[in-house]
Amino acid sequence: MSFYDMTVEKYASLPLHTLTLRQMLAQGEEALKDPNFMVRNARFVHKEMPVRLAKRLMDLQFLPHIVVINPHIKQVYDSYRQAFDMLTAFPEIKTLEDNAKFTQMITMLVDDHTPLCWECWRGESGSALSAAACAAAPTFSSFGASLSVSDSVCAHQLVDDHTPLLGVLARGVRECALRPLVGRELDLDPFLDNMLRSRISRRVIAEHHICLQHQRPGFIGVICSQLSMRTLVEAATKQCTDVSRRTFGFCPDFEMHGDVDSTFAYVPAHIEYMLFEILKNASRAVVEHHLKKAHEEGKSISQATFPPVTITVCRGQKESTIKVSDQGGGIANELKEKVWSYGFSSLDEDTEAIQPAGPLDSHGSPMAGLGFGLPLSRLHAQYFGGDIEFFSIPGYGTDVYIRVHRLGDHQEEFEI
Known part of the structure; x- marks a missing residue:
């Protein structure tokens, strides 16, 4: 050695x-x-x-x-x-x-x-500012x-x-x-x-x-003490819309309901990552499912309709829950456990995964393909005592629940 x-x-x-x-x-x-x-x-x-x-x-x-x-x-x-x-x-x-x-x-x-x-x-130019530039x-x-x-x-x-x-x-x-x-x-x-x-x-x-x-x-180090739920959701939906339209040419609408004007203390990067990944998957599922449905019905692509993805925010006593609901065809029962496995992707396993790394989209991430989005999102949620769960009806759609503890409301001893 x-x-x-x-x-x-x-x-x-x-x-x-x-x-x-x-x-x-x-x-x-x-x-x-x-x-x-x-x-x-x-x-x-x-x-x-x-x-x-x-x-x-x-x-x-x-x-x-x-x-x-x-x-x-x-x-x-x-x-x-x-x-x-x-x-x-x-x-x-x-x-x-x-x-x-x-x-x-x-x-x-x-x-x-x-x-x-x-x-x-x-x-x-894409270069990052140094800490001194902060x-x-x-x-x-x-x-x-x-x-x-x-x-x-x-x-x-x-x-x-x-x-x-x-x-x-x-x-x-x-x-x-x-x-x-x-x-x-x-x-x-x-x-x-x-x-x-x-x-x-x-x-x-x-x-x-x-x-x-x-x-x-409004900040204590990396923790934002007044994180706006509305701003988070609007930013994530805008990013998803941009990526989906560049990838497919289409994107479903996004609707917000519930306690969208609530604020809470959290690390912005973590929840923004989770939101983007979940919304990205939902919008992709809706577009792909309803384009396929239009084709099966003998309709042209321009005649395809896309039901909205709904985001519902609920502020509880100790945690906030974000529910993302889509009508993207759901997840087959035999695949439900695999979605939490790193490297699993719904994309063609013989193409996306083995291609050399190419340029990313303007947001720094491909639409899908490497299979880290969902398990890594759940890891971020669990890191501060939250979690991500989903319930899916094959052939119809999926509900994803993001639970996050509101840091600072209670003195939890989550360790880093």
């Missing part, structure tokens, strides 16, 4: 030091009162991130040989290793100047150079009650799970799953749950540290 591998194993054997949401909320006030808080928090992040990366590196090393030799999986491993090496090589953080350098480094490391704060919008960004009201839909057009690009590295991992898993004989024997779901849950936690920890240094009204 090489020295590097011994170092990884040493870090992987260390315990995790979890952070609760109560602590995260308290950090906002502490960061304002105590100038040295950011140095202490940087030390925590500096100590914690290599341990979490090392545990995932060991998971990758323990994969079956047929998976490890996949070039996409190897690329993921190399990326994690590079991040691990950079973090462990960084000297002890003692001053605010040290913290500034550390913050600059984790800005580059977290999630493939994508924006880390919601202020950090993509420029026309201070010069427009006044931060993104996804707060005052944000207009036009301000959030690019929100989908900021979600942590529409980035190159995740696409590489998804493609590698799909390729392994499609291997004759061997693929059907692989069960990579537990491995991917650990990989992606850890990835979410690393991003939350790192981004929270960065955003605490550039606080905006």
Whole structure:
């Protein structure tokens, strides 16, 4: 075993030091009162991130040989290793100047150079703003009650799970799953749950540290205290409409009902990702099902009609529920369990999955194909104590329920 591998194993054997949401909320006030808080928090992040990366590196090393030799999986491993090496090589953080350098480094490391704060919008060239540029960004009201839909057009690009590295991992898993004989024997779901849950936690920890240094009204680090449900839904439906029309030339209407004017505390990136994925699947199902129905009835494409996708919001005592209902033909009974499996897709398995990674659409994600959307959405919901469930009537349609705890209303001890 090489020295590097011994170092990884040493870090992987260390315990995790979890952070609760109560602590995260308290950090906002502490960061304002105590100038040295950011140095202490940087030390925590500096100590914690290599341990979490090392545990995932060991998971990758323990994969079956047929998976490890996949070039996409190897690329993921190399990326994690590079991040691990950079973090462990960084000297002890003692001053605010040290913290500034550390913050600059984790800005580059977290999630493939994508924006880390919601202020950090993509420029026309697609390059991300640095954390230092956050201070010069427009006044931060993104996804707060005052944000207009036009301000959030690019929100989908900021979600942590529409980035190159995740696409590489998804493609590698799909390729392994499609291997004759061997693929059907692989069960990579537990491995991917650990990989992606850890990835979410690393991003939350790192981004929270960065955003605490550039606080905006209505935010405590990455947590928005007045997240507007109406703005979230309108932004997600606009994104889905754009993608569906580019992909199919059609898109169903979206109707909102219930407590759509409610606000709550949450991490914007997480719920925006979940909403977009669920609405995207619903709109695609409606278009495909009713185009097929029109063809079977001898009608032209222009004569096809598309029933609306309805979004119903209910604000309960402890949680908010978003129900997305479509008339897209439902899910066959034999496929209902498979939709939660990573790599499963309703697209042609012989085409989409094995093609080289091409350019993404303007929102940073293809319409469908790699099979990570639903399980990863559920993982995001479960991460803060919520969940995603669905009920489907084959031949008619599907209801999907997104349950999210309203952070800050109650002092839950969800750990990160």
